[in-house]
Amino acid sequence: MAYGPHTPADRRRMLTALGMQSADELFADIPPALRSTPLRLDPPEPEQLLMGRLAHMAGRNRVDLASFLGAGAYRHFSPPLVDQILLRGEWYTAYTPYQPEVSQGTLQSIYEYESLMAELTGLDIVSASHYDGAAATAEAALMTCRATGRRRVLVSRAVHPHYRAVVRTYVDGAGLDLEDIPLVADGPLAGTTDLAALDRLLADADHPTAGVILAQPSFYGLLEPMAEAGSRAHAAGALFVAVVEPVSLAVLAPPGAYGADIAAGEGQALGIPAQYGGPYLGILACTEPLVRQIPGRLVGMTTDVDGKRAYVMTLQAREQHIRREKAASNICTNQTLLALAASVWLASLGPHGLRDVAAHGASRAAELEAALAAIGIERVHPGAYLNEFAIRVPNAAAVHHTLLARGVLAGLVIEDAVPDEPSVADALLVCTTEVTTSDDIAAFARELEAVLA
Amino acid sequence: MSASGPRLQPTLFELSKPGRGGDKIPHAPKGALDRLPAEHRRAHPPGLPELNEPDVVRHYVNLSQLNHAVDTGFYPLGSCTMKWNPKVNEWAARLPGFAQLHPMAPDDVAQGTLQLLWELEQMLIEISGMRAVTLQPAAGAHGELTGVLMIRAYHEARGDTGRTDVLVPDSAHGTNPATATMAGLRTVSIKAAADGGIDLDAFRAALSPTTAAVMITNPSTMGLFESRVGELIEAVHAVGALAYMDGANLNAILGRFKPGEAGFDVMHINTHKTFSTPHGGGGPGAGPVAVGDKLAPYLPAPRVVREADGSFRLERVGERPTSIGRMRSFVGSTGVLVRAYAYLRTHGASGLAEITDDAVLAANYLKSLLAASGVYDIPFPGVCKHEFIASATSIKKQTGVRTLDIAKRLLDHGFHAPTVYFPLTVDEAMLIEPTETESIETLDAFANALVEIAREAATDPETIKTAPHTAAVRRLDEAGAARNPNLRWRPAVGDWTPCPD
Amino acid sequence: MVPADLRYTKDHEWVRVDGDTATIGVTDFAANQLGDVVFVDLPSVGKSVDQFATFGVVESVKAVSDLYAPLSGEVVEVNGDLGGAPELVNSDPFGGGWMIRVRVSDAAQVDGLLDAAAYERLTSEA
Known part of the structure; x- marks a missing residue:
């Protein structure tokens, strides 16, 4: 087996210690009726041949246009240093920092990521990462319902169609309601979110709104009336979610400045290769009062018993491994390595x-x-x-x-x-x-x- | 204040010096932003650190050295399958043709990746014994949600709308009940039988016309093959419900058990566990979902389609109205899937079977060493699969040393700790998964360390209770971290916590 | 020994009835089981609580537990100190770690609660 360490003698020694003749005895607990048919796959491929195959396949994609x-x-x-850092095995072959004493590198890098994103978004609470911008937006939609106790989410038709589709999947799954906010048809505001339509939707007293979602810039690249939409949402007792593109936040007003309660966005632009869809980086940030509603891991700064500064996963009682069916989300594995990539990229630039x-x-x-x-x-x-x-x-x-x-x-x-x-x-x-x-x-x-x- | 281990690092923000760094990007033309309306412009630039290249590289190299990782040592974290992450996989994912391909690139220019994805689907279909696969989910929990939403769609499409319950064994990962909630369903937790396996009678009693699904992890979170799963699936189907298999532990059954053949309707696969894609310090993963015929119509969109002429394309928007829709943007975490593909090609059928044999052999061997030592409790003494539970209940009774303390002391021995206090159903549990890529010398050394710690618990419990002693930091004030959360850097915060060293 | 003048639930809440007002908290046993308490989520004044229904949540570093009301009534006071010092639940569970005061709507409900001796028996079996 490739990568396997065992010599035939090692295997014999282990089997002997178990009083067994063959590995088949290790599977005696699988009832005969449940045993598998043989695997029908190609034979193993030596690394040299595999590399030829993969290079050929990659070459069939056209990335020279x-x-x-x-x-x-x-x-x-992306400066070369970013990928050179990412290729260090200490980063990419570790897992979730369950033992903080031997995971301070990952933990501090997440804390720094949270801090960098807080600077970009103007919101103080940033989760350690979500799957992608669309999933982060869907989680934001669910957050608004948990926080307000209401069941209806409004999303602009100028939000990326994939994000709207994912919000639809999540909101339907949770048995909540989702409605579109239409676009202005013509005139100087054509293609932006129709605020008059938003007013009408928010005025429906029988269906109080939990959250209003707009994107800045919109899917069509336009700058949206975020401050106006946010104040309308707040006047109706709803939360305001801004879907953001993080590079643009260098020059555009951040969500914290126009009163957004939650920001969600795709972090791929922060130096992560396109790679046909992922792995990407779901950014999710919120204001401090919503800290117990935000799903996903949070890393905080603390001290060890000697008073040394140290970092640790915190507020874990929100999460599935403790709260199970009452958790804020089922998310477990996240996109930490991509959060690292974004941080190194930002630090480099x-x-x-x-x-x-x-x-x-x-x-x-x-x-x-x-x-x-x-x-x-x-x-x-x-x-x-x-x-x-x-x-x-x-x-x-x-x-x-x-x-x-x-x-x-x-x-x-x-x-x-x-x-x-x-x-x-x-x-x-x-x-x-x-x-x-x-x-x-x-x-x-x-x-x-x-x-x- | 100096640290005894590798050097702790100040934050990026403390390293920053105004005027440092830059010159990676040409300056933008003056006035480039003048056309933007003032109300949309940012008033103050974000407070990002200013660093030069050596600052950045040293910061992250030094930080990395504070991590334990598979590349630095044994990592027997149960249920996480911390196996070797092959280096050729990293090379493959970085091939420009894969790495630089835009996710909305037309099918014509994406044939290489589309072919890879389609072939990967075929391999996972064969391994799972299912009929179709979606590669879209970004992680195991995301795959669970995908699977349960498909189950709901299946029932609803049949007009069978009264199914509200998901039955889950009490030893399940927390993601299972959390997933049921996200899918709008209610979790019913079922106690395990005395042997740690499924309690068939308890399940039969709970199954009803309101059952939407059962979710079973097989092998279970105790590392045991669920030998009664055939009867359970029959009972589940008899009441019109579907059977979900959590494939977190697939590494134990490759080539030995195909969930689809056994009657499971749907399962997810963690590529970052079974198929060696790196764990990334917490992610990314990928959570492909395999389904039988009943659920295939509901798979997320878009799927990869192979045309009669052998070319590949993605489904168009709205092409398959029965789909549950999208679970995420674009087609999936393709960069992760390239790595999984490379791994599957490397091993082929015989290699995969050998992985499972060696993973199970290593777990049983290590378990036998601990059982022979007589100091750890082994609650389920029979043959295990790829992982097993040891418990420190007796040690705690005799010495006051808990599983947590033993886990911390293992760090001083250069090992990562096993998963501790999981599953929740076993007191003082340690879930140990050695994987197939650790040598017999490593397994022996790890067993010796555990036995040595047990001996030390009797003679010098304080040393264990205050462990670790050799890591960069010692035990943390986790209660303080949660009571007064400090979740982002602020200059004012830096004033009260001194910079290390 | 738990205070003899209080009544208890099987879920480890205590209640002290004083006229038509009842003070509610969790026992030292519950606090020890949870470990270091880091957050207590309590209802606001004016909300009504129902006997044996959840009225809040207590979180520790590694666990979370619902809080069950020993008696029905209207919340008249919430222990604001717990916001800044949730550790009071560990250090002084029967005193400074109290959680809410309610105006009792049905005094007879007290009869359905455990007395100190019964509660001691419950926790010694656990």
Whole structure:
């Protein structure tokens, strides 16, 4: 067996100690009727051949395109030191710090992650991580119901469709109610969350609202009226949840500044590779009064018996291993290594580097908007955006497909992800970051113009 | 104040010095943000630390050295399967074609990964004896929720809406009852039989038309194969309920027992346990869920589809209306799944069977050493699977030394402690899982350490009660941490806790 | 020895009845079983509690337990000291660690509770 330490003599010695002739006797407790048919799998593959196979498979993916695809997962520069730290076995081959005395590295790194995210979000309580931005948002929705004793959650249709789908799964599972807040159809606010509709939904006295969820920036890249939505939620006795993109928090008002009670978001942009969907980093933060409602692990600073500073998992009575069916969530294994990746990335870039990342993305986006306008391609929505926006393109899906063959990944065909929003039919969602080049932008405009001609 | 072990570290924030670091990213053009409305702009920049590259690297290298890990030593944490994490897996996940692929990339440019995911599904179908697999869940508990939501959808689709209960043995992981609650169901806890196994009569008495499912961990959290599980599944199906298998302990039964063949309707698999994907200090994991025919229509979307021409694609939005929907964004934790795939290819059928044989052999051997010592209680003396329970009940009675103290003293011997005080049904429990990748010398040394500690408990209990003595820190004020939670760095907080060293 | 002038529940709450007011807490046995108490979640003044129904939760580092009301009534006072010093439940369970005072709605319910001797028997068997 690969990686196994036992020589035939070792196995014999262990079997002899057990008074057994063969390993089969170790499985005598499996009733004959339950015993398995043989495994039908390929034979073992030596490492050299395996590496050839994997390299070939990876090579069948195309990652060399000029890409304008964001939609919830973003390419960013990551200094080589980040992955070199992550490859230390002391980090990635440890588990949950159940024995704090020999886990201070992991524990302090989580405490520092909590502190970094508290700085970014402006909220004091940050969980040690959730599965991804969507699952964190779903947990936030459930939190609002636990905290208010109400059963109805409102989510904007400008929140990422995957997040809305996951919130739907979780809220339905818990037997709670979920309703959409529609978008403004036209005018200067087109595509943003419709506050008048939110008012109407909140006014329904028979169905008091537990939580209101908006994303900043929205799925369509637009800046949303967070402060206004939050004050409306609070006036109705509901909590306000902000779905955030952490890089943007370098330059956009943080949830704590506009009165959000909970922030949820995807931490992938903090230096974590796209890797076709994960593992990612679910960020979940809240205000101090909600600390006993937040699911997931929390690490706190304390002292040891000698008075030395030390770190430990705390407030564990919220968690499934103690509270079982009354726990705040069933979460156990989380995304600690990704929280470490985000922390190392942030520590490497610092506050100025993070601002540069966000500002560069915005700058490239303006460049892209201008280049596309020059060939007659306009944005779908007039409102302010940071580094992602929707463009109107006739026959968007076919054009997108044709551009692929010309080396351009022209963002997302919005209709594929949101088939039930007619206002964004024949539209592409495009995004830039600091790794987008002027050459990429020129190629996009050139090829798009050629395809449309 | 100096630490006796590896050096404790100040926080990133204390290391920060304004003006240090930078130059990793070109400066953005001036005025890049001027087009943003003022009300959306951040008033004050976030208080992130300013560090240069050596600061950052030394901080994290020094911190890492405060951790016990599989790469540094034996880690017999029961129910967690802390086996070797192969290095080729890390290489594979970092191949640019895998690592840089955007999750919304069109199917045309993602054929390599889609093929890998599809082949991994086929391998897990074969191992589980089930009919279909979703790779979407991000961890075991997430897989449990996926499975139980599918069970609910199955009953509801049949108009069978009165099923509110999930029966769970009292030895179950806490995730099982917590999952039932998240799925809107009620947990009914069933006491184990005297031999530690399923109490068939108690289950039969509790099964009714309101039972949605039973959740069984097999082998159980006591490390015992549930030999009566066949009868239980029959009884479960007879009342119209479904049988869920918690696959946390799959490492014990590869090639020996296929849950689907035995009649289970659904199970989850922890890739970070059985299939060697690293535990990451708490995660990530991945929790694929395998189902039989009854539940296949309800699998989360999107699934990977293999077309007649041999190409692969993801399901489109709304393509399969019976699905329970999404459990997370995108397709799954693909980077974890690449590692699991590499591991399964490395081992093949014969290698997987050998893993299980060696894991079970190691557990039984270690158990026999402790049983022979006569100082630890072994509540279930028969053959175990990949893990077993030892208890310090007698030691506690004689010396006052508890399981917690023994766990801490093991740290001084260079070992990680077993899982302690779990399952909740055994007093002073230690759940010990050696895995198949630890040598006989390590197993002998660990048994010797435990016996030595038991001897020390009689002669010098204080040393054990105040252990560990060689770690970077000693026992922590956990009550203080919970009474006055300090969950984030603030300069004012730093004033009252001095910087180490 | 538990105080003789109190009455007890099987779930280890104690109650001291004084006129129509009852003071409620948990016993030293319960506090020891829980270990270091770190948080006590209590109802607000004005809420009503029902005999043997849960009225709150007590958390220690590694355990959590529901609190069951020995008597029905309306909460008239909550021990605010426990917010800042939950350790009072461990150090002075029958005194400073009291939890709530209720205006008793049915004095006859006291008859259904254990006296000190019966409670002592219960805990010595445990």
